[in-house]
Amino acid sequence: MAHRVGMEVSIAVSHAVQMSRAEAIAAYPITPQTHIVEHLSSMVANGELDAEFVNVESEHSAISTCIGMSATGARTYTATSSQGLALMNEILFIASALRLPIVMTVANRALSGPLSIWNDHGDIMAARDIGWIQIFVENGQESFDHSVMAFKIAENHKVLLPTIINLDGFILSHVVEAMEFPEQELVDKFLPPYHPRFSLDPKNPVTMGAFAMPEVYTEVKMGHQMALTGSYDHILSVWKEWGDLTGRHYKPVEKYKTDGAKILLLTMGCLSEVAEVAVDEMRDAGLEVGLLKLRMWRPFPFADLRKAVEGAELLIVCDRALSLGGAAPPVLAEVRSAFYEMPNRPRTASFVIGLGGRDIPPGVFKDIVAQAQAEAQTGPTEEYHIFGVRG
Amino acid sequence: MSSKPMDQVTWQEIEVGAVLTEPGSARAYNTGDWRSQHPVWTKSRCIRCGVCWTVCPEAGISEEPGGYFDMNMYCKGCGICAKECVTGCISMVPEEE
Ligand code: SF4
Ligand code: SF4
Numbered sequence: 239m240a241h242r243v244g245m246e247v248s249i250a251v252s253h254a255v256q257m258s259r260a261e262a263i264a265a266y267p268i269t270p271q272t273h274i275v276e277h278l279s280s281m282v283a284n285g286e287l288d289a290e291f292v293n294v295e296s297e298h299s300a301i302s303t304c305i306g307m308s309a310t311g312a313r314t315y316t317a318t319s320s321q322g323l324a325l326m327n328e329i330l331f332i333a334s335a336l337r338l339p340i341v342m343t344v345a346n347r348a349l350s351g352p353l354s355i356w357n358d359h360g361d362i363m364a365a366r367d368i369g370w371i372q373i374f375v376e377n378g379q380e381s382f383d384h385s386v387m388a389f390k391i392a393e394n395h396k397v398l399l400p401t402i403i404n405l406d407g408f409i410l411s412h413v414v415e416a417m418e419f420p421e422q423e424l425v426d427k428f429l430p431p432y433h434p435r436f437s438l439d440p441k442n443p444v445t446m447g448a449f450a451m452p453e454v455y456t457e458v459k460m461g462h463q464m465a466l467t468g469s470y471d472h473i474l475s476v477w478k479e480w481g482d483l484t485g486r487h488y489k490p491v492e493k494y495k496t497d498g499a500k501i502l503l504l505t506m507g508c509l510s511e512v513a514e515v516a517v518d519e520m521r522d523a524g525l526e527v528g529l530l531k532l533r534m535w536r537p538f539p540f541a542d543l544r545k546a547v548e549g550a551e552l553l554i555v556c557d558r559a560l561s562l563g564g565a566a567p568p569v570l571a572e573v574r575s576a577f578y579e580m581p582n583r584p585r586t587a588s589f590v591i592g593l594g595g596r597d598i599p600p601g602v603f604k605d606i607v608a609q610a611q612a613e614a615q616t617g618p619t620e621e622y623h624i625f626g627v628r629g
Numbered sequence: 630m631s632s633k634p635m636d637q638v639t640w641q642e643i644e645v646g647a648v649l650t651e652p653g654s655a656r657a658y659n660t661g662d663w664r665s666q667h668p669v670w671t672k673s674r675c676i677r678c679g680v681c682w683t684v685c686p687e688a689g690i691s692e693e694p695g696g697y698f699d700m701n702m703y704c705k706g707c708g709i710c711a712k713e714c715v716t717g718c719i720s721m722v723p724e725e726e
Contacts, residue, residue, distance in 0.1 A: 337646035398645055436648045445649035451658065453636040458647045460640035 240418045240484070247378040248273035248411045250419075251343055251403075254385035255315050256287045257425045260341075261432075262312035264292040264303035268322040269355045270407035271345040275317050297322035301329040301340075308338035309446055311437035313389060316340065319407055320347035320361045327365060333400045334369035335462060336446055339392030339432070340400040342370075343385065346507065346558075347407040348594040356595020357407040359507065359558035362535075363568040369462055371401040371469055372536040376510045378415030381405045383486055386425060391476045393432045397469045404535070408595070410508040424483060470537050490539035491546045492531040495521055499528030501607060502550045502584070506532045506558065506569065509591075509598055513556075516603035527607055532569065540576045547577070550584045554610045556603075557590045560624075567622055587613065588622035596626065661689065664706030666721045672697050674718035681710035681719060 243250070251274050255263075263282070265275035281287040290307065294300045297318050308314040318326060323344055333340055344362055348354040362372065371391060375381045384403045392401040405411055436444050450458055474490070481487035492510075495517050496502060505513045510531040520527045530546050530553075532539075547553055557567035565571060570588045577583040587610040592598045606625060613619065633642070635657070644650065661667075668681075677696040689704030711719040 335646065336648075395645075435645050436650075443652065445652075445654070446646065448647065448649050448655075450647065451635060454638055454643065454647075457638060457640040457643055461643050461645075461647075464640070465645075 240420045240424075242416060243419050244414060244416050245378070246273065246412060246414050247381050247405065248345070249277050250378055250382045250415075250417055251317075251385050251405070252277035252281065253419065254382045255341075256281055257420075257422055258313070258315075258386050258389045258429055259426075259431070260287070260289050260313050260315040260389075262290045262292075262304070262307035262310075262314045263316060264294050264300045264307065264314075265316045265318070266294055266297050266300045266322060268297070268319045270347055270357075270411045271317045271319040271322070271343065273411070274343055274345070278315075297325040298329060301326040301333060301342075304340045304342075305329065305333050305336065305338055306438075308333075308340050309336065309438045311432065311434040311439075313393070313432045314338070314340045315342070317343040317345065319345045320349055320355075323361045323365055324349060327368075330365060330368040330370065330400075332447065334466075335458070337398040337435075337462075337465065338400055339389070339398055341385070341388045341392055342400065342402050344402050344404050345407040345411040346404050352594075354594040355407075357409050358593045358595070359404070359568075360560070360593075362402065362404050363559040363561075366536070366568060369399070369466060370536065371397075371399050371466070371473065372404065372534075373401070374404045374506045374533055374535060375410075376508045376531065377410070378413070379417045379486065380488070381410065382417055382419065383480060383484070383488070386429060387476050387480050389432070390429050390479075391469065391473050394472050394476070395435055397465065397472050398435060399465055399469055404507065406508045418484070420484060428480065428483060467537050470534075470539070473534065473537075488533060489542070490532075490534035491542040492533055493546060494529040494531065496528030496530065496546070496550075498526055499549075500526045500551045501611070502528050502530050502547060502553045503603060503607070504530045504532060504553055504555045504569070504573065506535070506556075509556070509558070512598055512600055513603050516600035516607075519600065520604060520607060525607070538572055538576070543573065543576050544580060547584050548582075552587060552610060552614055553584045554587045554589065554606060556606070557588065557622075558592050560590060560593070565621070570622060585614065587618065589625045590622060591625045593624075602626070659702040660687070661700070661702040661704045661706075664704060664724060666706040666708070666723045667704055668700055668706075668708070668710050668719045669722050670697065670699060671718045671720070674716050676716055678715055681714050684709050684713045
């Protein structure tokens with residue numbers, strides 16, 4: 239029987255990793271990810287988790303160590319945030335090119351400068367093209383569930399891709415929530431031990447990370463691209479299997495009160511729950527507003543998104559990161575590309591919110607909808623709005 | 630990867646993660662085709678001491694029957710052998726188009 243717990247979300251994630259029987263962890267502590275790896279470190283020290291925990295001197299070393307450990311065939315986990323993710327950057331591409339199923343939690347945090355320890359999505363958006371599967375979660379239960387499911391997705395031999403679970407720093411990682419934990423037997427049945435396709439084994443030597451001449455580099459990248467886009471079906475089947483076992487079903491694009499909605503908000507991460515409150519209030523006031531929550535970021539769920547906006551006239555995309563000097567903030571750019579060839583595409587409006595920990599109460603979403611409605615008549619004043627900026 | 634020439638391999642034929650399962654596959658790269666010059670031996674002055682063979686950083690020199698030396702297809706044309714040859718019998722000659 240599953241049991242209910244009340245717990246800080248970071249600690250719940252560490253339990254998810256423990257119940258997934260991670261065998262190798264290398265991590266460097268960085269706010270707001272610290273509680274996750276701190277707790278895992280205690281579990282290993284106390285004999286509650288039979289894993290190798292490697293303390294390293296930087297995130298560059300953390301991910302490099304994870305690559306080595308994963309290459310030996312160990313189920314490998316790490317976590318980071320912000321500058322830590324940025325410091326990993328060059329190695330992140332190698333982990334995915336080597337097709338090593340490392341699972342990483344990113345407790346999303348703004349990038350310096352100015353120095354900020356608070357939440358936004360600038361860190362992961364700067365690592366958008368690393369070739370990993372990237373999922374966003376919105377509450378504690380999802381953080382737990384997706385941490386377990388990530389191993390099963392990543393380790394599927396048709397996938398073999400490292401996977402990031404994004405959870406918002408502090409506003410999700412550090413809150414105490416009620417969650418349901420499954421029994422260990424259920425997790426063991428769901429997630430069998432990892433059998434690598436190739437591993438570093440002196441008895442059966444292989445070369446990993448070889449040089450590629452111009453004659454084959456493109457073909458190697460094509461294989462990676464096909465694996466990442468092809469992971470979509472396997473992600474969905476893992477989510478379905480988990481849903482059938484636990485009753486908690488997940489979709490690439492989640493809908494909230496979208497029936498008959500002419501206006502749709504689109505959010506990612508835990509602000510989606512705040513947006514739900516705003517949608518409830520706007521619906522009560524007679525506004526035909528609904529909410530789309532983008533869970534799957536890589537591979538990007540183009541078909542789901544196109545289907546989800548059918549019938550809507552206006553899609554308001556709420557980004558939590560900037561693309562300075564670019565055409566659009568990251569999520570909007572992706573969404574517009576998805577719609578470009580659609581005959582009856584909705585108009586888009588764009589608001590960047592919640593940068594560097596700026597608080598977003600439900601009223602913000604109401605203000606955004608009001609402003610977008612007004613601009614739908616007059617035409618927008620800017621390509622995108624950095625909402626609430628003074629001056 | 631299959632034993633096909635590299636420029637004919639399709640993406641489907643490349644192993645997951647571009648892992649190489651055959652040892653010594655780098656032998657198929659004729660790295661010498663990058664060079665802009667190559668060493669030429671004047672055998673009449675060679676004392677067959679093997680210093681050139683020892684100092685070549687690319688295993689670009691092979692011993693021939695009779696104990697003399699010549700370059701192979703991995704010579705990158707760095708000129709170290711010519712610099713170090715004890716009798717000065719190696720000269721570097723530019724590659725022709
Ligand atoms: S030129 Fe350089 S690479 Fe070529 S044979 Fe001499 S030492 Fe070796
Ligand atoms: S170093 Fe000069 S003399 Fe000695 S073997 Fe090589 S070519 Fe001959």
